[in-house]
Amino acid sequence: MRIINLIENTEGRSGCVYAHGLSFYVETKKHRMLLDLGPSGQTLQNAKALGIDLTKVDTVILSHGHYDHSGGILPFTGINGQALIYMQESARGEYYSDRGKSAPERYEYIGIDKSIAELAQVRFLQGDHRIDDELELFTIKNRSHKLPSSNKRILVRKGDHFQCDDFVHEQFLVVSQGSQDPLRVLMSGCAHSGILSIMDAFCEKYGKEPDLVISGFHLMKKTDYTGDEIREIEEIAGELKKYSTLFITCHCTGIPAFDRMKAIMGDQLAYVHSGEEIDLTSITQDL
Secondary structure: OEEEEEEOOOOOOOOOOOOOOOEEEEEOOOOEEEEOOOOOOHHHHHHHHOOOOHHHOOEEEOOOOOHHHHOOHHHHHOOOOOOEEEEEHHHHOOEEEEOOOOOOOOEEEOOOOHHHHHOOOEEEEOOOEEOOOOEEEEOOOOOOOOOOHHHOOEEEEEOOEEEEOOOOOOOEEEEEEOOOOOEEEEEOOOOOOOHHHHHHHHHHHHOOOOOEEEOOOOOOOOOOOOHHHHHHHHHHHHHHHOOOOEEEEOHHHOHHHHHHHHHHHHHHEEEOOOOOEOOOHHHHOOO
16 A cells, blocks of 8 residues: 655645645555545646656545645546546535634635536545445544534535534545455544544444544644643644554644644654655554
C-alpha cells in the first residue's frame, strides 16, 4: 500500500503547491484511488510533479461536501471520465461558513460546485457502503462526544434560514490490507464529527482499533485560542493517546494545535505536508 498527500495547507515536497484543502492518493493491490481532490486543479499539477498518473485512478471518495475537498473534481474528470466518485447524497447541500457580523458578507458558501452532482460517474450514498474487501465507507449514526467547538461557525442553509451543520454528509474511508487479521487504515478529511466519535464508531463496527488514522482534526483558528479551546485540544490528545493507533494529521488541524497535541502524544502523532508520502514501513512490516 502507498499513501501520498497530493495537497494540503503547508509546504512540503519541493515543486508541490500547498493550499487550504486536502487530497490523498492511495494505491492498494486492487485500486488506485483518491480521497478528496483539494480546492482546485492545483491538485492535478502536484500529482504530475510527483509522477502520479491520475488517468489510472479507478475510485474517488469525497469525504464531505466542502469546496476545499472537491474543487479538483471537475478538472480531474476532464482527464479521467471512468473513475467512480462516491459521496453521500447530502454532500450536495447548502453549506456555509459564518464569517461574523462584522464581515462584508457574513455567510460564505463553502459547498461543492453544483455541477459535480450532474456527473455520470457519481454514485450517491445514504450511509455506509462496502465497495469491496479493500474499501469500505461508514458514517456516524450516534455521536459519542460533542462536536469540537471549532465547528460552530459551519452552517447549513435550510430554506431561508441557517442552522448548525450536523455533518451527516461526512463519510470515512477504511482501507484494509491482508486477509487474516487485516491491517486497517482509517482515513477522514476533516473529522468534523469529532475524531473521538469517529474512533468510537470504528471500534464498534470492527471490534478493534484502526492500525493507522490519517485525518485533519478541524482544530485550527485564525485567532488565538481561548483557555477552554486549549483544554479541549489537550483533552482530545489525551484521549487519542489511550489508543495503540498511530495518527497522522494535516490540513485543518493547524500547526499550533498539532504542536500542543504532539507534546502529549509524542511519536504516536505525526504531520504530513503537501506532496509527502506516508512511510508505512512500521505498520506493514509483518504483512
